[in-house]
Amino acid sequence: MxxxxxxxxxxxxxxxxxxxxxxxxxxxxxxxxxxxxxxxxxxxxxxxxxxxxxxxxxxxxxxxxxxxxxxxxxxxxxxxxxxxxxxxxxxxxxxxxxxxxxxxxxxxxxxxxxxxxxxxxxxxxxxxxxxxxxxxxxxxxxxxxxxxxxxxxxxxxxxxxxxxxxxxxxxxxxxxxxxxxxxxxxxxxxxxxxxxxxxxxxxxxxxxxxxxxxxxxxxxxxxxxxxxxxxxxxxxxxxxxxxxxxxxxxxxxxxxxxxxxxxxxxxxxxxxxxxxxxxxxxxxxxxxxxxxxxxxxxxxxTAEIRVLIQKLLKNRILPIRKNFSKRCFLSVRDYVLFFYTFDAFIEWVLVCCELPLTVDITDDNTSPTSKPQPSQTPPQCVELQPEPTTDGQPATTVTDEPSLKGVTELWITRCMIRCMSRQRSLLLKVSQ
Missing domain, CATH: 1.20.1070.10 (Rhodopsin 7-helix transmembrane proteins)
Known part of the structure; x- marks a missing residue:
């Protein structure tokens, strides 16, 4: 006690x-x-x-x-x-x-x-x-x-x-x-x-x-x-x-x-x-x-921990690097394609500005923009008589006046073909 x-x-x-x-x-x-x-x-x-x-x-x-x-x-x-x-x-x-x-x-x-x-x-x-x-x-x-x-x-x-x-x-x-x-x-x-x-x-x-x-x-x-x-x-x-x-x-x-x-x-x-x-x-x-x-x-x-850290960093960094390089390649390629397309467009505009709206009737083998070849004898003027129609009225004279729409379609087709061929050759060089 x-x-x-x-x-x-x-x-x-x-x-x-x-x-x-x-x-x-x-x-x-x-x-x-x-x-x-x-x-x-x-x-x-x-x-x-x-x-x-x-x-x-x-x-x-x-x-x-x-x-x-x-x-x-x-x-x-x-x-x-x-x-x-x-x-x-x-x-x-x-x-x-x-x-x-x-x-x-x-x-x-x-x-x-x-x-x-x-x-x-x-x-x-x-x-x-x-x-x-x-x-x-x-x-x-x-x-x-x-x-x-x-x-x-x-x-x-x-x-x-x-x-x-x-x-x-x-x-x-x-x-x-x-x-x-x-x-x-x-x-x-x-x-x-x-x-x-x-x-x-x-x-x-x-x-x-x-x-x-x-x-x-x-x-x-x-x-x-x-x-x-x-x-x-x-x-x-x-x-x-x-x-x-x-x-x-x-x-x-x-x-x-x-x-x-x-x-x-x-x-x-x-x-x-x-x-x-x-x-x-x-x-x-x-x-x-x-x-x-x-x-x-x-x-x-410690080699084991060091190797694991290197593998981890490699697995994390490599996809980022590949994605970055892929994005950079696509941006450069798109830029080059845009450049060639824009160049073809400028060429088409300049050509369209220089084309006449009316051209003379020429032979099928000559182009509208080709110059006449000199000859030894001067050409003789042939008067074309209009053929009568069924109702007895003389036919009107036909003149070849190509529209701007036809010329545009022609040059757009040519520019697209040229641009596609340039793009194809460029992509082949880059892939090689």
Whole structure:
């Protein structure tokens, strides 16, 4: 009974602030440029990781154990980026640096969850490379899609449970000193340092998380690559060694981009005392750069993803290019046909303007526009007598007066024939 009373009294004495004040960057004149840089890294990380997720999900040839790990890493990068950068941008643009108590715990949970998932995924990728190089004949028997899916289900369940336990234990702490968090998000360590009651359990859990997801992964990855180097030393030719080592370049770059900023911050904190602004900048860079660099590294260094992107772009651009060239060809062809038709029309107009409306009766072998041929003897005038008609009246003189309609029909026919022959010859040349 006394234990229940003590527990009730302890719960009544817990002080929880309504809001936490997130400091972010303070006293820096050009801090807006750094926030713009965070916005750029955010959009690159979101677009790049979303593209990697879509490519792996839609392409059946990438449904392999290695790319299941890459899919999980891209998902963790996307979640970690969305867990803290939008809140930081909201603080900057709205000038409201207050975060509610529950929102702070939720922010703390999601950031720590996705960071631990990133670290665990790098360990799984190191294991995949170790089996592929050291035990190539047993790779498909050990590492398959079922095994990799089961591994990540266990990782997600374990990490979620451990991080949720750490966040829930935070509710047992009293914050009677201050509510100012000197960080860029609701950092677990910064909030834990403001507690004014016993936080030994929280400190033990914090050290356990650091050991399990920062120290142990780096140690396991180093051991795996020592085994890979030992296995490569047994290969006689340098070409085969480089070919096997080339498959590890992408993973090595991911490991460097994730662990190098953390190691630099740890060494700098041991050598000198970091100012709050330096701690904020270094910590935010360690969280923002890996999600931005990971999709770029995999696109540039993974041949399968690079070939798929090239095929996708080729399939999208080639029909557009063909359609564009077809439209351009049709427009040029129509323009040339119009030019020849217009040229024939002008020629017809000029000829019609020069034709006489009446012509003399000539021989059938001569044309109306032909000139008379000179002869040695002058032509004799023959008087034509009109033949009497049946009623005794003389017949009228017949004169050949062609109408403009007949001349027009004649020249339209000639122009159409000429235009069609020119079009046919032009199309034959273009098709050849």
């Amino acid at each position: 006394s234990f229940l009373n003590a527990s009730f009294a302890q719960n009544m004495s817990i002080v929880r602030p309504e809001y936490f004040f997130i400091t972010g960057l303070e006293g820096i004149p050009y801090r807006s440029y750094y926030y713009i840089f965070l916005c750029v890294t955010y959009f690159i990380a979101v677009i790049g990781n979303s593209a990697v997720l879509l490519i792996i999900a839609l392409e059946r040839s990438l449904h392999s154990p290695k790319y299941i790990s890459v899919f999980n890493l891209a998902l963790a990068d996307l979640g970690e980026t969305n867990a803290w950068i939008p809140n930081t941008m909201k603080i900057f643009f709205s000038d409201s640096q207050y975060m509610s108590y529950n929102a702070c715990l939720a922010n703390m949970f999601f950031v720590n969850l996705f960071v631990t998932l990133q670290s665990a995924t790098l360990v799984v990728l190191a294991f995949d490379r170790y089996i592929a190089i050291c035990l190539p004949l047993r790779y498909h028997a050990i590492v398959n899609n079922t095994f990799m899916s089961l591994v990540f289900v266990i990782i997600w369940a374990f990490n979620t449970s451990l991080v949720a336990l750490a966040a829930s234990l935070m509710t047992q702490l009293s914050f009677c000193k201050s509510n100012v968090v000197e960080s860029y998000y609701c950092d677990y360590g910064a909030v834990l340092g403001m507690a004014c009651n016993d936080n030994s359990i929280n400190m033990f859990l914090t050290n356990l998380i650091v050991f399990l997801f920062l120290v142990s992964p780096l140690f396991i990855i180093v051991l795996s690559y020592m085994g890979i180097v030992f296995a490569l030393s047994k290969i006689t030719t340098w070409e085969a060694r480089l070919k096997a080592l080339k498959t590890c370049v992408s993973h090595l770059l991911l490991v460097v981009s994730f662990f190098l900023p953390v190691i630099c911050i740890f060494i700098a904190s041991l050598v000198t005392s970091l100012t709050p602004n330096a701690r904020v900048i270094s910590g935010s860079l360690s969280l923002s750069l890996p999600p931005m660099l990971n999709p770029i590294i995999y696109v540039l260094n």
